[in-house]
Amino acid sequence: xxxxxxxxxxxxxxxxxxxxxxxxxxxxxxNTGPRRAAAGVFxxxxxxxxxxxxxxxxxxSGQVSTVVLNSGGANACTGPKGFQDAHATAEKVAEVxxxxxxxxxxCSTGLIGLLLPMDKLLPxxxxxxxxLSEHGGEKAAIxxxxxxxxxxxxxxxxxxxxxxxxxxxxxxxxxxxxxxxVVLTTDADLDDEVLDKALRAATRTTxxxxxxxxxxxxxxxxxxxxxxxxxxxxxxxxxxxxxxxxCDDLGQQLIRDAEGASKDIKVEVINxxxxxxxxxxxxxxxxxxxxxxAIHGEDPNWGRVLSAIGTTSAAFEPDRLNVAINGVWxxxxxxxxxxxxxVDMRYxxxxxxxxxxxxxxxxxxxxxxxxxxxxxxxxxxxx
Amino acid sequence: xxxxxxxxxxxxxxxxxxxxxxxxxxxxxxNTGPRRAAAGVFxxxxxxxxxxxxxxxxxxSGQVSTVVLNSGGANACTGPKGFQDAHATAEKVAEVxxxxxxxxxxCSTGLIGLLLPMDKLLPxxxxxxxxLSEHGGEKAAIxxxxxxxxxxxxxxxxxxxxxxxxxxxxxxxxxxxxxxxVVLTTDADLDDEVLDKALRAATRTTxxxxxxxxxxxxxxxxxxxxxxxxxxxxxxxxxxxxxxxxCDDLGQQLIRDAEGASKDIKVEVINxxxxxxxxxxxxxxxxxxxxxxAIHGEDPNWGRVLSAIGTTSAAFEPDRLNVAINGVWxxxxxxxxxxxxxVDMRYxxxxxxxxxxxxxxxxxxxxxxxxxxxxxxxxxxxx
Numbered sequence: 001x002x003x004x005x006x007x008x009x010x011x012x013x014x015x016x017x018x019x020x021x022x023x024x025x026x027x028x029x030x031n032t033g034p035r036r037a038a039a040g041v042f043x044x045x046x047x048x049x050x051x052x053x054x055x056x057x058x059x060x061s062g063q064v065s066t067v068v069l070n071s072g073g074a075n076a077c078t079g080p081k082g083f084q085d086a087h088a089t090a091e092k093v094a095e096v097x098x099x100x101x102x103x104x105x106x107c108s109t110g111l112i113g114l115l116l117p118m119d120k121l122l123p124x125x126x127x128x129x130x131x132l133s134e135h136g137g138e139k140a141a142i143x144x145x146x147x148x149x150x151x152x153x154x155x156x157x158x159x160x161x162x163x164x165x166x167x168x169x170x171x172x173x174x175x176x177x178x179x180x181x182v183v184l185t186t187d188a189d190l191d192d193e194v195l196d197k198a199l200r201a202a203t204r205t206t207x208x209x210x211x212x213x214x215x216x217x218x219x220x221x222x223x224x225x226x227x228x229x230x231x232x233x234x235x236x237x238x239x240x241x242x243x244x245x246x247c248d249d250l251g252q253q254l255i256r257d258a259e260g261a262s263k264d265i266k267v268e269v270i271n272x273x274x275x276x277x278x279x280x281x282x283x284x285x286x287x288x289x290x291x292x293x294a295i296h297g298e299d300p301n302w303g304r305v306l307s308a309i310g311t312t313s314a315a316f317e318p319d320r321l322n323v324a325i326n327g328v329w330x331x332x333x334x335x336x337x338x339x340x341x342x343v344d345m346r347y348x349x350x351x352x353x354x355x356x357x358x359x360x361x362x363x364x365x366x367x368x369x370x371x372x373x374x375x376x377x378x379x380x381x382x383x
Numbered sequence: 384x385x386x387x388x389x390x391x392x393x394x395x396x397x398x399x400x401x402x403x404x405x406x407x408x409x410x411x412x413x414n415t416g417p418r419r420a421a422a423g424v425f426x427x428x429x430x431x432x433x434x435x436x437x438x439x440x441x442x443x444s445g446q447v448s449t450v451v452l453n454s455g456g457a458n459a460c461t462g463p464k465g466f467q468d469a470h471a472t473a474e475k476v477a478e479v480x481x482x483x484x485x486x487x488x489x490c491s492t493g494l495i496g497l498l499l500p501m502d503k504l505l506p507x508x509x510x511x512x513x514x515l516s517e518h519g520g521e522k523a524a525i526x527x528x529x530x531x532x533x534x535x536x537x538x539x540x541x542x543x544x545x546x547x548x549x550x551x552x553x554x555x556x557x558x559x560x561x562x563x564x565v566v567l568t569t570d571a572d573l574d575d576e577v578l579d580k581a582l583r584a585a586t587r588t589t590x591x592x593x594x595x596x597x598x599x600x601x602x603x604x605x606x607x608x609x610x611x612x613x614x615x616x617x618x619x620x621x622x623x624x625x626x627x628x629x630c631d632d633l634g635q636q637l638i639r640d641a642e643g644a645s646k647d648i649k650v651e652v653i654n655x656x657x658x659x660x661x662x663x664x665x666x667x668x669x670x671x672x673x674x675x676x677a678i679h680g681e682d683p684n685w686g687r688v689l690s691a692i693g694t695t696s697a698a699f700e701p702d703r704l705n706v707a708i709n710g711v712w713x714x715x716x717x718x719x720x721x722x723x724x725x726v727d728m729r730y731x732x733x734x735x736x737x738x739x740x741x742x743x744x745x746x747x748x749x750x751x752x753x754x755x756x757x758x759x760x761x762x763x764x765x766x
Contacts, residue, residue: 045690046693047690047693047717048693048701074686076686077686079702079716079719111686112687114719213673215690215691216690216693218689218690288597289596289598289672289757290596290598293757293761293762296758296762297761299762301495302460303457303459306496306601307430307495307601309429309430310431311427311428311429316429318429331460331496334460335461336461336496336497370758372755372758374672374676374758375676375754375757377676378673378680379680379753
């Protein structure tokens with residue numbers, strides 16, 4: 001049900017011809033409720049795509065009535081013309097729907113450095129608007145796919161209110177948001193400050209800790225829109241947890257569909273002195289190409305885990321480090337531990353625990369293995 | 384001629400049986416000159432192999448009479464027993480050669496987390512000592528190979544004095560020294576302080592800027608030994624430049640032999656506000672897996688260069704960035720530049736210039752492309 005699971009939202013997804021292969025490439029999500037509160041989190045990449053620059057402006061008011069999303073082109077590194085195109089897209093949506101352009105957020109995904117075919121995109125907005133429906137969430141989720149093999153949606157329903165969402169992302173997945181476009185909707189009656197707090201809390205421990213290939217996108221956008229249509233105002237903690245659950249579920253779906261991956265790797269850092277230490281160590285492990293190759297080869301190569309830990313500034317003593325792979329403590333006290341032949345790595349999910357023995361904080365980073373398929377997918381085609 | 388090009392050094396390389404395949408795996412480099420001055424630079428990885436911990440102690444005196452090196456095992460993450468083994472190796476060398484163990488540096492390379500077969504290594508020291516020769520540099524260079532397909536040596540000769548050296552390294556190549564063992568020798572008559580200054584200056588702009596796969600080793604060691612046998616004391620600048628040239632040449636050889644690579648990529652950052660900015664940006668570009676895949680596919684994907692620059696803290700304005708690939712300015716002012724179809728990427732060397740338009744500093748980082756062969760080599764075998 002995606003973004004239309006919550007009351008007070010319509011959506012549509014169509015093929016506007018932006019993608020040369022004729023696949024769906026344009027989506028609209030419209031807030032039809034009494035409220036138009038919204039919050040957004042954007043890429044921390046300093047090279048930001050035009051739609052990100054536009055949408056950051058939109059979100060300053062805490063009000064979003066509509067989100068227009070396209071795949072088939074990132075509209076990044078496209079200069080002033082690219083920004084004009086993002087603006088023109090918002091104006092077109094505003095005109096067609098009779099709303100203010102400054103409440104229209106714009107998201108784009110696809111190849112960097114190409115201008116969007118506005119002669120196809122703008123007519124597509126009209127077509128999409130004509131197909132808006134309370135059941136359109138699925139089609140919207142499909143229209144934002146790029147190299148995704150499946151579309152991603154998630155819904156959490158509580159007593160009288162709902163949080164739902166859709167996501168795309170399969171490559172250039174990295175921190176400070178994995179490369180993704182995400183739209184979350186809720187019919188709870190909440191203001192933009194509460195939405196912002198809940199969204200930032202949720203992304204910090206979910207999307208921000210999905211690190212498929214260490215490459216940060218220019219277009220990452222996560223939006224949360226509230227319609228107020230349910231007429232219910234949940235407590236903050238309950239609401240924040242629901243948002244976190246949807247983000248966590250969507251983040252997992254991104255990892256499971258990462259380009260060329262054959263393993264989903266959960267890197268759990270425990271007994272760190274601080275949470276920042278745990279995150280730094282987790283990321284360093286998650287980005288170690290040699291380790292990612294070893295996991296692909298089902299080789300429990302814990303030496304590569306230790307060498308990755310050693311590059312960080314986290315508090316630890318080398319001779320107190322412990323590492324478990326799929327439950328077997330192959331490294332104890334910085335040296336050889338249990339028999340590595342006991343490690344069963346036949347399954348898709350691999351669980352690495354790095355024990356820093358320096359405190360009580362923890363963090364989990366999700367990543368994928370590095371495969372020949374990843375290389376092929378990212379060398380054979382511009383994307 | 385390797386480490387025996389300079390007068391006052393003998394060397395040997397033999398097969399001690401540390402490697403199961405019977406290839407050469409043990410080398411000795413002995414200073415026979417009137418001086419035993421030395422300097423060393425070691426991995427900045429906080430998880431340091433036992434031989435690194437030992438050799439760091441040795442270098443504190445500024446005196447090294449002998450270097451013993453083995454391939455076939457890194458002696459890293461091997462706990463107290465591993466340190467005892469490194470110490471015992473130095474003691475054995477000292478006993479056989481009639482020298483003090485505290486002047487014997489030890490270097491190891493190979494798989495992390497396995498104890499060395501001391502029953503083979505120690506007898507091997509005796510065999511190697513019996514074969515020491517003024518012509519042994521080549522054999523020593525061969526004995527330290529791991530996944531290297533060729534051995535690496537370099538020599539610079541000046542008026543009456545020489546700097547020569549050998550290197551190994553093909554994977555886990557990253558900064559704070561690429562994963563490597565390097566021994567440089569000179570017959571110039573210089574003290575350890577001059578050697579240290581020249582060596583640090585040289586590695587800072589050569590080995591430290593070789594970044595094949597972003598993975599930092601536990602064993603990196605670069606040593607410079609001076610015998611004084613030439614009886615010549617060159618000026619500092621002239622000597623430092625000779626050391627830099629040898630380091631640069633060996634660094635290039637490491638890149639050209641990197642595991643699975645099909646392209647050698649020179650990332651030149653120009654017009655940076657500071658040299659640190661230039662290095663940070665160069666490293667970020669050099670470590671971007673998506674870009675490395677694109678280069679492998681001969682795709683001049685400058686958007687991935689910009690997204691890598693955008694993750695740094697360097698001074699720049701996104702709309703003033705320029706990028707050239709093999710001489711074609713495919714990105715100008717943060718947007719589309721010259722026709723990307725003009726970029727010829729058929730040859731092994733690829734030259735990326737990133738113009739930050741923020742100052743006048745520059746730095747060059749060397750890296751490789753990311754290939755299916757790299758994945759295969761690092762997933763199919765423990766190394």
